[in-house]
Amino acid sequence: xxxxxxxxxxxxxxxxxxxxxxxxxxxxxxxxxxxxxxxxxxxxxxxxxxxxxxxxxxxxxxxxxxxxxxxxxxxxxxxxxxxxxxxxxxxxxxxxxxxxxxxxxxxxxxxxxxxxxxx
Amino acid sequence: xxxxxxxxxxxxxxxxxxxxxxxxxxxxxxxxxxxxxxxxxxxxxxxxxxxxxxxxxxxxxxxxxxxxxxxxxxxxxxxxxxxxxxxxxxxxxxxxxxxxxxxxxxxxxxxxxxxxxxxxxxxxxxxxxxxxxxxxxxxxxxxxxxxxxxxxxxxxxxxxxxxxxxxxxxxxxxxxxxxxxxxxx
Numbered sequence: 483x484x485x486x487x488x489x490x491x492x493x494x495x496x497x498x499x500x501x502x503x504x505x506x507x508x509x510x511x512x513x514x515x516x517x518x519x520x521x522x523x524x525x526x527x528x529x530x531x532x533x534x535x536x537x538x539x540x541x542x543x544x545x546x547x548x549x550x551x552x553x554x555x556x557x558x559x560x561x562x563x564x565x566x567x568x569x570x571x572x573x574x575x576x577x578x579x580x581x582x583x584x585x586x587x588x589x590x591x592x593x594x595x596x597x598x599x600x601x
Numbered sequence: 602x603x604x605x606x607x608x609x610x611x612x613x614x615x616x617x618x619x620x621x622x623x624x625x626x627x628x629x630x631x632x633x634x635x636x637x638x639x640x641x642x643x644x645x646x647x648x649x650x651x652x653x654x655x656x657x658x659x660x661x662x663x664x665x666x667x668x669x670x671x672x673x674x675x676x677x678x679x680x681x682x683x684x685x686x687x688x689x690x691x692x693x694x695x696x697x698x699x700x701x702x703x704x705x706x707x708x709x710x711x712x713x714x715x716x717x718x719x720x721x722x723x724x725x726x727x728x729x730x731x732x733x734x735x736x737x738x739x740x741x742x743x744x745x746x747x748x749x750x751x752x753x754x755x756x757x758x759x760x761x762x763x764x765x766x767x768x769x770x771x772x773x774x775x776x777x778x779x780x781x782x783x784x785x786x
Contacts (some may be wrong), residue, residue, distance in 0.1 A: 530661030534669030
């Protein structure tokens with residue numbers, strides 16, 4: 483378990499981007515993606531959040547799927563990004579980096595005990 | 602180490618899968634079946650790894666999961682519900698049919714009660730607005746009822762309320778958005 487729980491609202495905004503990034507590294511089926519997210523430290527992400535997000539990305543044409551037979555049950559649905567998915571990942575990464583740079587810059591400023599009064 | 606699933610574990614998973622399925626009836630048939638299969642497969646994988654109780658807990662409530670799947674399919678805008686419209690249509694029709702049948706039967710019973718040996722044909726206009734005319738043919742006290750079904754105005758009212766309950770005016774917009782490429786939305 484992570485020492486600091488992650489804000490679900492912050493995660494919600496970047497979940498699609500994370501999913502695209504993970505799937506660009508290696509195609510996976512739903513539960514495997516959840517495990518991979520947990521392995522990155524995002525162990526608060528619920529399966530019930532990830533599966534609909536995958537469905538949305540597939541619906542938006544960012545992911546494509548294929549069924550792979552499994553020895554332990556029904557066939558597994560593997561996801562991987564499409565060309566549109568890679569484009570969305572590149573655009574989303576740029577956008578995130580820019581935002582993170584601005585936010586980090588502001589948050590790294592020393593905070594005085596009392597806010598100074600405006601002019 | 603993989604857990605071996607008992608038939609009780611599988612039944613618990615099936616219960617969640619089918620509860621979710623019931624909440625996804627507004628999604629097109631093929632997509633609904635695909636979601637059902639995928640959730641089942643993922644739950645089986647999770648249950649083998651962390652146990653059925655933990656797997657079911659981690660997937661969260663089926664209501665929230667269904668809402669997320671519906672939002673993924675139709676977008677976050679308010680949308681229509683064929684399920685709500687269908688539920689209204691079926692339930693209200695059962696109730697209205699029972700009421701209309703009772704009203705027609707009541708008319709016939711009244712005729713018999715007034716004159717147990719009557720012979721003749723009696724007509725009643727039915728419940729105002731809702732019911733068509735009721736005709737009772739009596740022969741020596743034995744009555745036969747005909748008519749008394751839902752009137753044209755009653756059918757129109759039933760359809761209008763079904764449209765309102767299901768917010769069906771939103772359906773064309775939802776279909777258009779589904780047909781559009783995402784970038785054009």
